[in-house]
Amino acid sequence: MLIAKELNPKNHPTTPEQAKNLGILLTKANIIRASWGKPMTVTSGLRTWDEHVEIYKKKLGADYSEDKVPKGSKHLVGAAVDIADPSGDLFDRLQRTGVLKSSGLYCELGTKGWVHFQSLPPASGKTWFLP
Numbered sequence: 001m002l003i004a005k006e007l008n009p010k011n012h013p014t015t016p017e018q019a020k021n022l023g024i025l026l027t028k029a030n031i032i033r034a035s036w037g038k039p040m041t042v043t044s045g046l047r048t049w050d051e052h053v054e055i056y057k058k059k060l061g062a063d064y065s066e067d068k069v070p071k072g073s074k075h076l077v078g079a080a081v082d083i084a085d086p087s088g089d090l091f092d093r094l095q096r097t098g099v100l101k102s103s104g105l106y107c108e109l110g111t112k113g114w115v116h117f118q119s120l121p122p123a124s125g126k127t128w129f130l131p
Contacts, residue, residue, distance in 0.1 A: 084113070085114050
């Protein structure tokens with residue numbers, strides 16, 4: 001099972017909202033983990049704004065500008081976790097089963113090498129969404 005420390009590995013101080021969101025996320029992510037039956041490696045959980053900006057500087061490279069950094073990221077409020085999925089097997093399994101919907105999590109489409117889960121709905125309200 002995933003443990004709380006994995007969702008906040010740098011032990012950032014949390015607001016009451018972040019702490020609540022992390023608890024909800026942990027419970028829901030462990031529904032996925034139990035169904036998956038294999039270890040899951042967290043690659044990103046709770047982030048500070050500065051960490052979030054650094055991720056996008058690396059991701060966007062020369063195309064980086066602060067206006068391209070998603071300000072509504074659920075990672076910032078403790079409601080999102082990225083799980084390593086280098087083979088794509090976890091993502092494929094999620095699409096073949098109903099476990100994502102039954103867990104109450106939402107999953108980002110278009111990721112490669114990881115799966116992004118969040119416990120708060122995206123703007124579209126869809127279980128599977130594009131950011």
